Amino acid sequence: MNKKILLDGLKSLGIFGGIFILFYVGLNLLSEDKKNKWFYSDEKISLISYEQEIALGELIDEYIIASQYKNPLTNKTIDSMMWAVSKRLQGQIPTSEYDYNITVLDNPQINAFTIPGGNIYVFSGLISFCDSPEQLAAVLAHEMGHVEKRHTVDRLAREFSLSVLFSIMTGGDTVLLSDLYQTLISSGFSRSQEKEADQFALNLLEDASISPKSIASFFRKLNRENLAYDEKIELVMTHPHNNSRIKASLNHEVDDTFDEIPFELNWEEIKAAL
Numbered sequence: 001m002n003k004k005i006l007l008d009g010l011k012s013l014g015i016f017g018g019i020f021i022l023f024y025v026g027l028n029l030l031s032e033d034k035k036n037k038w039f040y041s042d043e044k045i046s047l048i049s050y051e052q053e054i055a056l057g058e059l060i061d062e063y064i065i066a067s068q069y070k071n072p073l074t075n076k077t078i079d080s081m082m083w084a085v086s087k088r089l090q091g092q093i094p095t096s097e098y099d100y101n102i103t104v105l106d107n108p109q110i111n112a113f114t115i116p117g118g119n120i121y122v123f124s125g126l127i128s129f130c131d132s133p134e135q136l137a138a139v140l141a142h143e144m145g146h147v148e149k150r151h152t153v154d155r156l157a158r159e160f161s162l163s164v165l166f167s168i169m170t171g172g173d174t175v176l177l178s179d180l181y182q183t184l185i186s187s188g189f190s191r192s193q194e195k196e197a198d199q200f201a202l203n204l205l206e207d208a209s210i211s212p213k214s215i216a217s218f219f220r221k222l223n224r225e226n227l228a229y230d231e232k233i234e235l236v237m238t239h240p241h242n243n244s245r246i247k248a249s250l251n252h253e254v255d256d257t258f259d260e261i262p263f264e265l266n267w268e269e270i271k272a273a274l
């Protein structure tokens, strides 16, 4: 065999071996936390059952109502409107593992957020802001996308070890619950998760006989009111380009059989009840 080829081969092998060893050593030098964040999130999500997620969601929900927003809105008019809007959407997710729990918080922020287990919080300010029940349905459908795709569990799995999550489920430690809650509300979802929730919402709205263009009309209103870049709003937190979402909503092609059915709700009367 040609000596030069053999030497070149050995050299390449040496270089690759060196790179491999550096990579291996580097990986082992990473803290357990970093490894959790970068490599194991998907695997960890699959180890958290829906029952466990729902149990965890109940504890965080109790914590939120006891310590954060002590004023869930109790108003018959608003309750029955939320019931009508959310049931129409839920009826089109027959495979859902969740029994949705939607709470309206008496708070002027134009916002909504989601925690594990199918718990969604809608601020009364968001209801006041929406021009129609269809716009509110668009926001709700987006949040349901985060629920169904388990984005909140993904977020927790990146930040906490499984043993911590399981110990909270059984012990309900208030300090740890507060940490979970802060993690859930402080860091936005990734852009790909936002896109996934948007796509889910477009399909869900169509299936529920609500125009998918309702998403565009909601974001146009945010633009008009100069709120498109408000980082406090869950829906725009990680999205620098509101207009691309408007475009996606307007370009969503509905099936030939699509027939829009408006909500039979007196929207102005409902908002006046807030």
Ligand SMILES: [Zn+2]
Pocket: 142, 146, 189, 194, 197, 234, 235
């Ligand atoms: Zn979102």
